[in-house]
Amino acid sequence: MKVLKFGGTSVGSIASIQTLLNILGDEFKNQEKPVIVLSAMGGVTNLLASMAEDAAEGKEFTAALADLEKRHFDVVKSLLDVQNQNPAFTRLKIHFNQLEELLQGVLTLRELTPKTRDQILSFGERCSTIMVSKIAAQHFKDVLFVDAVEVIKTDSAFGNAKVNTELSEMLIRNLYEANKDKMLIVTGFIAGNDAGQTTTLGRGGSDYTAAIFGSALNAKEIQIWTDVNGMMTADPRMVKKAFSLTELTYTEAMELSYFGAKVIYPPTMIPAFLKKIPIVIKNTFEPEFEGTVIRHDCKASSLPIKGISSINNISILNLEGSGMVGKSGFSGRLFSLLAREQINVILITQSSSEHSITFAVQPQDTERAKQVIEQEFELELAAKKLEHLVIEKNLAILAIVGENMKQTPGMSGKLFHALGRNGVNVRAIAQGSSEYNISVIISANDLSKALNAVHDAFFVQLTKTLHAFCLGTGNIGKTLFNQLNAHSQYLKDNNGIQVKIAGISNTRKMTFNSDGISLDTWQDDLQASPYEADLQGFISKMKEMNLPNCVFIDNTASPVPIGFYEQVFKANISVITCNKIGNSGSYQQYRTFKDTARTHGVDFFYETNVGAGLPIINTLKNLMNSGDRVQRIEAILSGTISFIFNNFKGDANFHDVVKEAQEKGYTEPDPRDDLSGKDFMRKMLILARDAGYAMEEADVEIESVLPQASLEAKSVDDFYATLKTEDAHFAKLKDLAEKDGKVLRYIGKLENGKVTINLQMVDENHPFYMLSGSDNIISFITDRYKERPLVVKGPGAGAEVTAAGVFADLINLGVAP
Numbered sequence: 001m002k003v004l005k006f007g008g009t010s011v012g013s014i015a016s017i018q019t020l021l022n023i024l025g026d027e028f029k030n031q032e033k034p035v036i037v038l039s040a041m042g043g044v045t046n047l048l049a050s051m052a053e054d055a056a057e058g059k060e061f062t063a064a065l066a067d068l069e070k071r072h073f074d075v076v077k078s079l080l081d082v083q084n085q086n087p088a089f090t091r092l093k094i095h096f097n098q099l100e101e102l103l104q105g106v107l108t109l110r111e112l113t114p115k116t117r118d119q120i121l122s123f124g125e126r127c128s129t130i131m132v133s134k135i136a137a138q139h140f141k142d143v144l145f146v147d148a149v150e151v152i153k154t155d156s157a158f159g160n161a162k163v164n165t166e167l168s169e170m171l172i173r174n175l176y177e178a179n180k181d182k183m184l185i186v187t188g189f190i191a192g193n194d195a196g197q198t199t200t201l202g203r204g205g206s207d208y209t210a211a212i213f214g215s216a217l218n219a220k221e222i223q224i225w226t227d228v229n230g231m232m233t234a235d236p237r238m239v240k241k242a243f244s245l246t247e248l249t250y251t252e253a254m255e256l257s258y259f260g261a262k263v264i265y266p267p268t269m270i271p272a273f274l275k276k277i278p279i280v281i282k283n284t285f286e287p288e289f290e291g292t293v294i295r296h297d298c299k300a301s302s303l304p305i306k307g308i309s310s311i312n313n314i315s316i317l318n319l320e321g322s323g324m325v326g327k328s329g330f331s332g333r334l335f336s337l338l339a340r341e342q343i344n345v346i347l348i349t350q351s352s353s354e355h356s357i358t359f360a361v362q363p364q365d366t367e368r369a370k371q372v373i374e375q376e377f378e379l380e381l382a383a384k385k386l387e388h389l390v391i392e393k394n395l396a397i398l399a400i401v402g403e404n405m406k407q408t409p410g411m412s413g414k415l416f417h418a419l420g421r422n423g424v425n426v427r428a429i430a431q432g433s434s435e436y437n438i439s440v441i442i443s444a445n446d447l448s449k450a451l452n453a454v455h456d457a458f459f460v461q462l463t464k465t466l467h468a469f470c471l472g473t474g475n476i477g478k479t480l481f482n483q484l485n486a487h488s489q490y491l492k493d494n495n496g497i498q499v500k501i502a503g504i505s506n507t508r509k510m511t512f513n514s515d516g517i518s519l520d521t522w523q524d525d526l527q528a529s530p531y532e533a534d535l536q537g538f539i540s541k542m543k544e545m546n547l548p549n550c551v552f553i554d555n556t557a558s559p560v561p562i563g564f565y566e567q568v569f570k571a572n573i574s575v576i577t578c579n580k581i582g583n584s585g586s587y588q589q590y591r592t593f594k595d596t597a598r599t600h601g602v603d604f605f606y607e608t609n610v611g612a613g614l615p616i617i618n619t620l621k622n623l624m625n626s627g628d629r630v631q632r633i634e635a636i637l638s639g640t641i642s643f644i645f646n647n648f649k650g651d652a653n654f655h656d657v658v659k660e661a662q663e664k665g666y667t668e669p670d671p672r673d674d675l676s677g678k679d680f681m682r683k684m685l686i687l688a689r690d691a692g693y694a695m696e697e698a699d700v701e702i703e704s705v706l707p708q709a710s711l712e713a714k715s716v717d718d719f720y721a722t723l724k725t726e727d728a729h730f731a732k733l734k735d736l737a738e739k740d741g742k743v744l745r746y747i748g749k750l751e752n753g754k755v756t757i758n759l760q761m762v763d764e765n766h767p768f769y770m771l772s773g774s775d776n777i778i779s780f781i782t783d784r785y786k787e788r789p790l791v792v793k794g795p796g797a798g799a800e801v802t803a804a805g806v807f808a809d810l811i812n813l814g815v816a817p
C-alpha cells in the first residue's frame, strides 16, 4: 500500500482539490487502498496562530474567523453536490463554533497556554480533512475520515510532542486492518496524549504523520505532494539553471534540505528511512512530473554531486590562542556550553595545529554566544591563553552534497577552482570524513555568484554562461556583437557555452542587463539607456553585479580604459583586449597587467594586438612556454601598409589607396597611426616583450614611409591633403621599386634584443614578396625552428577577422576547470 500526503497548497484551492481528486481516482483503482494524509489549507495554520496570539493580547479575531469559515465553505459549495452540502456545513460549523469558543476563552483570560494553542491549531487539519473527505466520498465509495488524535499517541509536550511509536503503530495497524476496504483520509500534524487531548508534532508535522503511517503499515512508498518539481540541484530562485533530481539517497536529502524552499523536512521522515521506504516528491500542479525519489540506495548516477545547498545569513565566531593547543576537553567545554544555552552550531572547523576553532551560528545567537563564552573562559582570557573572540557577520554557507563524492578525487578541487576563479574568498571550510558534504563559508554578497559558478562547474551537461562587459561599439565592437548573435546557437549546442553581454559602453552611453542585453536590439537599448558613459561607473557596476564567469572586453582604441585594467584584474575578472595601447605602454605597465592577472587567477588575452585574428600571440606563447627561444622575428604587421603597397601599382594614386584601406576597416580609427609606423611599432614591442625582452618604445628604431609634411599634419583631413600634395614622394618610391621588378615592403625585425622597422624593396626571391590584400606575415626563427622558420601568414586587419580573434579569446577563457 501507499501513503499519499498533500501539503497546504495541494488542498489550498478549488482547482488544486480537483487535481487531488484525480490523483485519488487513479489510486482508488488499485487493489490496496492508499492512506491519505492532509495538511491544513495553505496559510491556515499561520492564520490560526496569529488569531490565537491576537486573542491573548485582547485583539478581535471575528473577522479572521469569518474569512476562515468562508474559505472552507466556498470549497464545499463548489465541489459538493447541493444535496451533500448540508451535512458538510454542519460538521464544519460545529468545529468553527468550538474554535470560536476556544478563542473567546483566550481573549477573556488573556492567556494562551501551549495546550490551548495546539488545540486551536488542530482545527486547520481537522477542517481541511473533513472537507476533503466529504468531497472524496461523493466520488469514491468507502472513504473514512480519521482524526489522528485517536491513533498517533504522544506525550504531553504541547507544541512539539514526542510520539510513542510502538503504541501508535499498533493503533494504526488495528485501524487499517479493521477498514481494509476503505480509503483512510487522515489529519496531518496533530496527535493526542493518553488523556485524549490534542497535541501537535512540530515543524513538518504532516510529513511526520505520513512517515509514521508508512512505517506502521510497511508502505511500499510514501508520496509527498507539494507545489514544486521535487528536490532540485539548487534553490531555483538563486540558480536559474537548477534542475529537478530524479533520485537521491536519504543522506543526500538530509544534507540538501538547507534550501530556502523546503520541500520536505527530513527529520520527520526518519520512521520511513528506518524501514527503507522510498519517498517520492510529486507536484500537484504538474502531476505529469515523475517525481524525485528519495531512497535508501540509488542507482549509480552520472552526476558528480546531487546539489548545492546554502544558508544565506550566518555569523562565524573564531576563538584562538595557545591555551587550546594539546588541551583535551577544550572543545567539549565550548560546545557543551553552547548546547546548554541552546545555541545551534551550524558548522565547526578546527585546524590541526589546534590553535583556533571557528564555528558558525545564526546571527541572532551571535551576541549571546560571545557573552557566554567570555564568561566561561574568563580565566583563560585574563591569562591571555585565549584571545578575544572575533565575530564576523554577513556570511553565507555554500555546501556541495552528494554520495558520489566519496573516494572521488578532484571534487574539492573543482569547487575551489570555481570559487577562486570568480574571486570568492573562502573564510572557512568543513568536510566530514564521510565525504558527502563539503561546506564553505563565504561573504553573503558573493553567494549568488558562487552558487551559479559552482553549479556551472559541476553540472557540465548544462550550458556554461559567460558574462561579458564590453567597451567600444565601433568597427570591432559592433562586428563582435553580430558574430556572437549569429553563432550563439552553435556555441550552445556544440560547446555548451552561452555568452551573455551584461554591459555595454561607448563614449556616450552605457547599459546593463544581468540576463544579457539582446544582440538584436543592443543599439536601441544603449540609446534609450538612462546612463551616461562613465568608465569608473561602468566598472563599479560590473563589480557590484558580481556575476559568475565575468570578462571585461576592451574594443576601443583609447588610452583611457587601460588605466582600469589593474582594478578589473583585482576584482578577479579576466580582460580581453584588441586595444594595443595597454601592452605597448611602459614595460612596467605591461608587467603589472600580466602579474596582476596571474596572482588573481584570471586571464589576460590579447591575440588581436598583433595580426588581428591570426594566431601570432598564442603561437609565440606556446613556443615560449614549451622552452623554445626566439632568435629572430621578421614580420610585416601593418595590414594597412601591406594593403597600400599591394594596391599602389600602375596608375593608382597613393591618397586614394589609403582612403580605400580606411573604408575597408583596415586602418586604426586615426590612419596616421598606421602610416607613421606607430601601430607597427606597438605590435613589434608587444612581440618583443612576449619573447622575453624588457623593451621600451625608445628601443625601437623606426623608419617612416611618410614625408615630413604628412608626419606633421595636425588633423586627419590635413593628413589626407598632404597625401595629395606629396604625391611625387610616393610615386618616386613606387617607380624605384617597379624599375627593378621589386615590391615595397615595410618590414619589422627583432634580433639580439633590437627592433627595427624599415621600408625595403624586395624581389621575387624574398619570402615576403608574395603578399596580397591586407596580408600580414611573420616568421619566427627559434632554437627549434632554426633551419626553416615557423611562418604565419594571412589577412592581418579588418573588422571580421579582428572581431573573430576577440571571439576566440572569449571562448578560450579558462572558466571550465
Ligand SMILES: NC(=O)c1ccc[n+]([C@@H]2O[C@H](COP(=O)([O-])OP(=O)(O)OC[C@H]3O[C@@H](n4cnc5c(N)ncnc54)[C@H](O)[C@@H]3O)[C@@H](O)[C@H]2O)c1
Pocket: 471, 472, 473, 474, 475, 476, 477, 505, 506, 507, 508, 533, 535, 555, 556, 557, 558, 560, 561, 578, 579, 580, 608, 609, 611, 612, 639, 665, 666, 667, 668, 669, 796, 797, 798, 799, 802
Ligand atoms: N581594424 C582592425 O583591423 C583592428 C585589428 C586589430 C585590433 N584593432 C583594434 O581594435 C580597436 C577598435 O578599433 P575600431 O576600428 O573598432 O575603432 P572605432 O573607433 O570604430 O571604435 C571605438 C569605440 O570605442 C569607444 N570608446 C572610445 N573610448 C572609450 C571609452 N573611454 N569608454 C568607452 N568607449 C570608448 C567609441 O565610442 C567607439 O565605440 C582599436 O584598439 C584597434 O587598434 C583593430
Ligand SMILES: N[C@@H](CCO)C(=O)O
Pocket: 608, 609, 610, 611, 612, 637, 638, 639, 640, 641, 666, 667, 668, 674, 679, 796, 797, 798
Ligand atoms: N590598423 C591595423 C589593424 C590590425 O591591428 C593594421 O592596419 O594592421
Ligand code: NA
Pocket: 607, 608, 609, 610, 611, 612, 613, 614, 615, 616, 617, 805
Ligand atoms: Na593575432
